[in-house]
Amino acid sequence: GKFLTLEELRELVQPSMATLLVVLKWLQGHGVERCRSVTTRDFLECHMPARVAEELLPGAEFQRYVKGQQSVVRSPRPYSVPEELEGHLDFVGGLHRFPAERRVLSRAWGDTGQPGGGGGGGGGRVGFHLGVTPSVLRQRYNMTGGDVGMVPNNSQACAQFLEQYFHQADLAEFMQLFGKSFPHLSQVERVVGHQGRGKAGLEASLDVEYIMSTGANISTWVFSNAGRHESQEPFLAWLLLLSNMSSLPWVHSVSYGDDEDSLSLSYLQRVNAEFMKAAARGLTILFASGDAGAGCRRVAGGNHTFRPSFPASRWVEVAVEGLLGTGG
Structure with missing residues (x-):
């Protein structure tokens, strides 16, 4: 199919000049200058003191809440925006939810x-x-030693969150031990973001080693996403990063997810919009949907209900699930 370049996508989704003028006038009228946008011009991230945010959003009263090692700034009260912003403002995040x-x-x-x-x-x-090694997976999917990437412009990526990092030296050792039966690469081509120091994380190591074992001999990037969104994965920040990059791998694999009901509807809708933008560019994003089938919310009295996993529940990316079976 015909996909859009980042510049063509910008022409499709960027706000009108009227919207830009109204929103910028609102921000600059309160002295807000520290803002950054994305290439598609449909998202702004601004930094300001809490006092200024209260002036921007009448009704909000920001307080700092501390529990253990966690500290967040939130408003326990509802807020409003000026009437002239109606139809121009889509999403305001990070105000209420703990x-x-x-x-x-x-x-x-x-x-x-x-x-x-x-x-x-x-x-x-x-x-x-040792359990499931690369050779076990490749045999399960009927892959021979010749089933590896051969086209130079093939590319793939995985995204890491929650302070999970991998080490290039661990990857090289893993491939030396388990990659002898198929051509492979032993180094990630590019790391986007900050790689923390210290011990390698289990999830990050697993993701990088196995995407490079099943998608063997294919150029691989790792997106290392620091920080949290309400103590969870900053999916929106990662997607906005993709929106600012014109050259990207075509396939992205993500082994993270949250309970859908733990996030606000406005946040879900904004992330959904970013997924649609990625799809319009031809990016394929694979998300883990969990290891135990459909999620379940257990309620006292036994009236349990389904609990979808986000973002796997979204219709604009591919959900992949692994089930743990036990012998009978």
């Missing part, structure tokens, strides 16, 4: 195949095995 509490579930499997390990009251030694 970060969702994240619980880490750790599970170790012992020799008996049951949680807790060992079958001896939880005191047994947990056993581990």
